[in-house]
Amino acid sequence: MKNTLIILCLLFVSAFAKAQQLQAYIDEAQSNNPDIQAFELRYNRAEEKVNEADWIPxxxxxxxxxxxxxxxxxxxxxxxxxxxxxxPWFGTITARENYATSMADTEYVEIAIAKRKLALSVSQSYYRLYAIRAKQEVLEENIQLLNTYERLALTSVEVGKASAVDVLRLQIRQNEMQQKKEVLEEEFIAEQTVFNNLLNKEKNALITIPTEMNIPEIDSIKTLEGLALNPELLKYDKLYESVAQSELLNQREGLPxxxxxxxxxxxxxxxxxxxxxxxxxxxxxxxxxxxPIFNNRYKSISKQNELRQQEINLQKDERLNVLESAFAKAISQHNQSRIAYNTQAKNLKQAKDAEQILIKNYETGTIDFNDVLDIQELQLKFELNQVESIQMYYIQSALINYLIN
Missing domain, CATH: 2.20.200 (Outer membrane efflux proteins (OEP))
Known part of the structure; x- marks a missing residue:
């Protein structure tokens, strides 16, 4: 029981450290990213328009x-x-300032949206980098395993229990794995550039990536309640309010x-x-x-504002449908990743059991290297699938956090 508690504590500390590292990268990206800085300047410009609104003819x-x-x-x-x-008529300047403030609030929500999207992009790139490195480690372990099999095959060839063809097959498989490992290195370099560009850093800047990640046994319950607070939806509320303020200003400007x-x-x-x-x-x-005796202009603006508010409500409903669909899909893929991970874990255990049986057969003097290659290929497949399941799990977790947190 004591050992179990120690293991659980170590896992918790490790997970916390990984989350802290990723959050540090997200904070750095939000501080340095040019797109975020551009949004902040737009917001500052919108805020300055509040001062501009305080004018008289x-x-x-x-x-x-x-x-x-x-x-x-x-x-x-x-x-x-x-x-x-x-x-201007009493209250016109105040109405003008309120309208400018509502437009600034809309720009502020755009900053929140941009920061969320950037955090999502950084997280997804971070998990892709982890998956590439994890796959390389899996390939390296399997290359070493094949080296062991190659030595067994060479020994068997010497005693006449295997042919040179078996050795060549093992070497060919090692070459294929080495090729995949080198291809993954190219993928890592490209993804490293993507990640560092998100942080607005040098493309070859060092990135700290966890060496091991696992899917937790229990997930917290995810519901749609937090979706209503997503900035992508709050933006439409702010737009609706800005149109309402525009109408109040229009009514004031229609006075003498x-x-x-x-x-x-x-x-x-x-x-x-x-x-x-x-x-x-x-x-x-x-x-x-x-x-303003001839006030058709103000009547037309009022009608336009009414139509604009109806348009905003419809746009918000459509965006809500899109986000709800994205949430449902993310939850589904999140759960699929867990199912796939658990299945691959079972398959991997059975493949390792089969590998042990083959090793014992070698000790008794009989070994089929075709079976060795088949089991090794299955083992590699299961390990790579596990890495992909982990990658998908955390990428979908980041998307779920983007939607409801």
Whole structure:
């Protein structure tokens, strides 16, 4: 019991260390990836538009000089200087700022989506790298096993219990495995470049990969409850809210605007008469109202906003269907990986039992190297399938985490 607890503790510590290493790579990728940085700049730009929304129309300043001066009772008007400021209706600027804020919130969700997708890509590439290295180790172990068989075959040839053909078959099989191992090395180099590009690092930068991974005996229950919080769906909620804010802004912009101003007219003194207020300048305060009588534009925008919200709801429903389908497929492949892994484990045990029987037969003086090659091929197949099952299990786990966590 004590030994079992020690083993379980070691497995837990190992799994935690692997998860920490992968998370460190994900954090590094999210900090360095140019695509994420571009999304963050878009968000910063959207945030700055909130400040841009706090504006009022330009102040109008006008000036004119009378070429033919109009005469008044108090003197001739020489010029006219005016200042006017139009102001939007109460609450228009706030509505404009709220709309800009809602658009910034939409951009922020895009950052969350991009980070999730990047984390998924990093995780999947990480597990592909593990699978390639694990397959190479399997091939190396089988090459060493064939070396052992080759020595047995050479000994049998010397005593006349095997032919040179058996030796050549074993050597051919070793050559095939060596070829597969070298091909996998090329695949690793290519995947290493993919992984490091995701982290925006040198393509040949060293990557720490676990030497061993296993499928846990028990999985936590995965449900669709977390899917509603997926940023890909939250994006549509933010878009819907931005359209609602756009409609509030449209309603405010459809209201009158008010203008305040003042005109100043300098007046020359009369020399032919001396009335009261002779030569007194004129100061004329003014108030103006701009009324959108022909408001078809605002009605059309309201209709467009209504249609846009209906479109967003339909898009969200469609995206939800796609994500639910992806979740169901990921859960299915996740479970298939476990089934395949357990089956390959049973098959591998039986293949090793068969291998032991062949070795014992050799000790009694009888061995069929055709059987040796057949068992070795089966053993290799089962081991490689196990690695692929582990790879598929963790890749689907990463996809499930992307969807619901």
């Amino acid at each position: 330009n102040t109008e300043i006008s000036a004119g000089y009378f070429l033919s001066t109009p005469e008044t009772r108090t003197g001739a008007q020489r010029a006219r200087i005016g200042v006017k400021q139009m102001l 605007t008010i203008g305040f101003g003042v005109d100043y007219l300098p007046v020359s003194e009369r020399t032919d008469a001396f009335p009261s207020d002779n030569g007194k300048d004129i100061l004329m305060p003014m108030v103006s109202v701009s009324i």
